[in-house]
Amino acid sequence: MPTRVFAYVRVSIGELDEFAQLRSIEDSGFQPERIYIDHAGHTACHRPSFDDMLMALKAGDMIVVHSLSRVARNFCDLEALVVSLTSRECSLHFVQESLAFGRTDGLPTAMTMTRQLLDALAGFERELRQERSAEAQARGRSGGRPRRLTPSQEAEIITEATQPGANKAALARKWGMHKHTLYRLLRANS
Secondary structure (H helix, E strand, O other): OOOOEEEEEEEOOOOOOOHHHHHHHHHOOOOOOEEEEEEOOOOOOOOHHHHHHHHHOOOOOEEEEOOHHHOOOOHHHHHHHHHHHHHOOOEEEEOOOOEEEOOOOOOOHHHHHHHHHHHHHHHHHHHHHHHHHHHHHHOOOOOOOOOOOOHHHHHHHHHHHOOOOOOHHHHHHHOOOOHHHHHHHHHHOO
């Protein structure tokens, strides 16, 4: 039984507040003694509250987090955190994935981790991709490659291509594109 229960919440760019994560933790039956909150994007390396929480841990303590994606940027980060905490005889519980690391069910840590990790990895990676997409959209990026041509260049190409007798293959070479790209541009603007 842990001596103390700490909750960790990371609020990403674009999220309103920490209350949904806290409600999830409390609805799962955990009553944290202390709550640590960071307001940082997924890629942020500096998380002062998280660092403070790690410094305050003692053997037997438990950290409860809403989801894997709140504390780890990738599998390597997660593995390093789990190894660090379990070597300090602390445990880590993820509510959304129903995943616990540390000595649970009387099984060695490695067996517990293997059994639960396989179930959670797919969901973890999906959440990371969704969060990265949301952060990119908040910065004004949309999916896919950046556009090579400006709207005015596209308009110029369309004007040239729609002239009677226009050689579309030569026009595509002139603009440094494949002729199929030119035809796709013309179809999209017809």
